[in-house]
Amino acid sequence: MIPYDDFGGRGPVLHFSHPNAYTPGSFRQFLGHLAGHYHVLAAHHRPLWPVSPGSDAAGPPEAAIDFTWDAIADDLLRFLDQQGLEQVIGVGHSLGAVATMIAARRQPERFRALALIEPVFLPPHVLAAVQAHPQMAAERPFVLAALRRRDRWPSRADAFARFRDKAVFAGWSDEALWDYVNDGLGDDPATGEVVLRYPREWEARFYARPPANVWDELPGLRLPTLAVRGTQSDTLYPEAWALWQNLQPAATFVEMDGVGHMLTAEAPADTAAVVLHWLQDQGLGG
Numbered sequence: 001m002i003p004y005d006d007f008g009g010r011g012p013v014l015h016f017s018h019p020n021a022y023t024p025g026s027f028r029q030f031l032g033h034l035a036g037h038y039h040v041l042a043a044h045h046r047p048l049w050p051v052s053p054g055s056d057a058a059g060p061p062e063a064a065i066d067f068t069w070d071a072i073a074d075d076l077l078r079f080l081d082q083q084g085l086e087q088v089i090g091v092g093h094s095l096g097a098v099a100t101m102i103a104a105r106r107q108p109e110r111f112r113a114l115a116l117i118e119p120v121f122l123p124p125h126v127l128a129a130v131q132a133h134p135q136m137a138a139e140r141p142f143v144l145a146a147l148r149r150r151d152r153w154p155s156r157a158d159a160f161a162r163f164r165d166k167a168v169f170a171g172w173s174d175e176a177l178w179d180y181v182n183d184g185l186g187d188d189p190a191t192g193e194v195v196l197r198y199p200r201e202w203e204a205r206f207y208a209r210p211p212a213n214v215w216d217e218l219p220g221l222r223l224p225t226l227a228v229r230g231t232q233s234d235t236l237y238p239e240a241w242a243l244w245q246n247l248q249p250a251a252t253f254v255e256m257d258g259v260g261h262m263l264t265a266e267a268p269a270d271t272a273a274v275v276l277h278w279l280q281d282q283g284l285g286g
Contacts, residue, residue, distance in 0.1 A: 012284065045095070121240045160177060171267075230256050
């Protein structure tokens with residue numbers, strides 16, 4: 001059974017697929033706004049499963065049968081089967097947006113509409129370089145930084161204080177950051193410390209192996225689609241944003257000013273408002 005979080009709410013089912021390195025509960029502010037109109041569910045990606053993927057659970061990627069982005073899409077479809085869900089609204093952020101898109105291409109009948117927030121759609125020349133030189137991709141600075149990431153702290157209060165000084169969390173409110181600390185860290189009873197729930201080895205492997213087939217998939221995506229980008233994004237580059245618009249001209253494209261890749265945490269209310277307004281325009285208001 002694939003574990004998941006139920007954020008409550010009534011109305012049509014909305015599934016949220018979360019980013020790499022984070023847990024669904026890290027985005028409680030964003031999802032809380034959506035739960036005012038929809039029944040919000042969020043399946044856990046493989047790194048958060050309780051045992052190794054070889055036996056349907058988490059652990060280091062070396063133990064996994066499949067740790068590709070496509071596997072996350074397959075898991076999403078398995079989750080829909082597990083819950084007996086059809087015609088869901090698919091919302092995804094970053095890795096979760098890519099997985100949602102791939103799942104919808106494979107089984108479009110399972111979805112009513114898609115909201116793809118800051119998907120990792122790298123420019124074609126970048127993907128070509130990664131494919132040609134996989135070892136160089138694995139040694140890129142942000143991949144190595146993920147492997148070196150500190151993964152345990154004496155307490156949640158200590159972790160919060162350390163995170164509060166990090167540039168990556170500069171745009172997060174204290175409330176949003178506490179959601180990450182409370183949900184993204186687990187307790188180690190052996191040491192009394194708190195540890196990252198999302199293993200850094202998984203995080204690094206996903207960074208090192210970005211999805212290579214996204215530009216082939218997008219032209220065939222016929223579902224109503226909302227595309228969202230932060231103007232300060234360091235992930236969804238303007239070049240890729242423009243190419244996406246050319247390949248899927250029927251989609252709705254929205255840029256949000258003053259936010260970056262983690263806009264669901266930096267501006268949870270505003271991002272939710274963009275999604276909710278678009279869903280209402282599609283006649284899918286909850």
